[in-house]
Amino acid sequence: MTITSNLSLKQAQQLDAEDPLRHFRDEFIIPTKADLKSKTLSRPGKSIQEFLQQWAIKGVYGHFVDHDDAILPSFLHGDDAAAKLLAPIVGANVQEVSAMETLTANLHLLMASFYQPTKEKHKIILEGKAFPSDHYAVYSQIRHHGFDPDDAMILITPNGDKATMTTEHILSIIDKHAAETAFILLPGIQYYTGQLLDIATITAHAHSHNIPICWDLAHAVGNVELSLHNWNVDCAAWCTYKYLNAGPGAIAGLFVHEKHGTVTEATDGSGGLLYRPRLSGWWGGDKGVRFEMGPHFKPRPGAAGFQVGNTSALAIAGLLPALKIFNRTSMAEIRKKSMRITQYLQDLLLEPTGDGQPLPYKILTPSDPEARGAQLSVKLDMGLLDHVLEGLEDAGVVIDERKPDVIRVAPAPIYNSYEDCWKFAQIFRPLAFKAKSRS
Ligand SMILES: Cc1ncc(COP(=O)(O)O)c(C=O)c1O
Structure with missing residues (x-):
């Protein structure tokens, strides 16, 4: 049985040599096998050190003081620096995005504003296999408004026996x-299958029924090209610790379309302000008067006005370097490589064996490059996962698993090479066949 590849290492190295993004790999630390086993840390990060220095030499004045040689802004303006770098990644105006909170917290903040149920129209459409946190958030919002989630959650499941x-x-x-739906929450890329949804078409359709729609972009941001502003998306939220590489629990992102972020003076002469209802906190307030500590909330226009508490300057220090890398290229360039390298990985994984033996796994992710990002969800024949994971770990491969039988492989275009993919296939395929022969 031939399970090694006809696609050669030389060919992978040639593809790497032609890759215009290859130099970005040097900006990343790829854990070695020894690193993965190591009990000690050895490489502190520069940006975090700088934050500590700001804090050490300025204390609370660090909110307002800019240093000539700093790569970080003063604490007060870290959120704006992050928004500026996030906007091109998601296809938004700078005012439409904000770096804040966690993804789940942002979904709640967005639902607090955009889910305005009435007795007749109080349902939420989401997908049946939504990431659990989204499911819990929707469930709790419905209960919070006094409705019954069993009745009010409309779950979309794949049609027929398809995964997508x-x-x-x-x-x-x-x-x-539509007649009874008040809000829709869907994923840009479905976390389990890696399916990329048609955000523009679905958003337009929701609007044709006058329903606001929110997108969970956890797996789409930094992975595929997004045009949130032009697609007229109402609101969206994402985390920054997947393709954006900002680290576990890193500060998340929120998008509110400019049409929903306006702040205007009331025309009735009352001096009041007109803006979208929301759960408010002082960090969403106008920076010019924030420290005057007045009792009246004057929101910043745009997504920044949805912030609540003081944004962690330490968290921003971790996020900015991650975003800067993306701003040195473009999502169009990243996507170009992503389509190519993901197809290459798929070719490697689906290469037939020499003797026509069936593969002990299949790929759940759509094969159409337009309907997926960089992720391939590989479903192993039942009972093989543990053996395969053990072998992958021994070989120093860092992989994501979804029990009982799926691994998610994502050649992140910003740092993965074609050679990485080739090596992965050389390790994974024999392991899968070996596990199969034992089962
Ligand atoms: C699709 C999706 N939604 C929501 C979450 C929850 O994110 P957080 O823990 O930042 O709230 C995740 C986390 O992995 C996710 O993948």
Whole structure:
């Protein structure tokens, strides 16, 4: 049985030599096998050290003081620096994005503003296999408004025996429940299957029924090209610790379309302000008067006005270097490589064996490059996962698993090479066949 690849190492190295993004790999620390086993840390990060220095030599004045040689802004303006770098990554105006909170907290903040149920129209459409946190957040919002989640959660499941959902199917569910639906929450890329949804079409369809729609972009941001502003998306939230590399629990992102972020003076002469209702806190308030400590909330226009508490300057220090890397290229360039390298990985994984033996796994992710990002979800034959994971760990491969039988492999274009993919296939395929032969 031939399970090694006909696609040669030389060919992978040639593809790497032609890759215009290859130099970015040098900006990353790829854990070695020894690192993964190491009990000690040895490489402190520069940006975090700088934050500590700001704090050490300025204390609370660090909110306002800029240093000539600093790569970080003063604490007060870290949020704006992050928004500026986030905007091109998600296809938004700077005012439409904010670096804040965690993804789940941001979903709650967005629902507090955009989910405004009435007795007749109080349902939320989401997908049946939504990331659990999204499911819990929606469930609790519905209860918070006094409705019954069993009745009010409309779950979209794939049609037929497919792992993925067609756009037509999603649109038909929206049509069916539109009259009683107050809000839609969907993932840009489905975390389990890696399916990229047609955000523009689904958003337009939701709007044709006057339903606000929110996108969970955890797996889409930094992975695929997004045009949140032009697609007229109402609101979105994402974390920065997947393709954006900012580290576990890193500060998250929030998008509110400019049409929803306006702050205007009331025309009735009352001196009051008109703005979208929200759960407010002082960090969403106008910077010019924030430290005057007045009792009246005057929100900053745009997504920044949805901030609540003081944004962690330490968290921003961890985020900015991650975003700067993306701003030195473009999502168009990243996506170009992503499509190529993901296809290459798929070719390696699906290469037939010499003797026609069936593969002990299949790929759940759509094979159409337009309907996926960099992730391939590989579903192993039942019972093989533990053996395969053990072997991968021994070989120093860092991989994500979803029990009982799926691994998610993502050639992140900003730092993964074609050679990485080639090596992965050389390790993974024999392991899968070996596990199969034992089962
Ligand atoms: C699709 C999706 N939604 C929500 C979350 C929760 O994110 P957080 O823990 O930042 O709230 C995650 C985390 O992995 C996720 O993948």
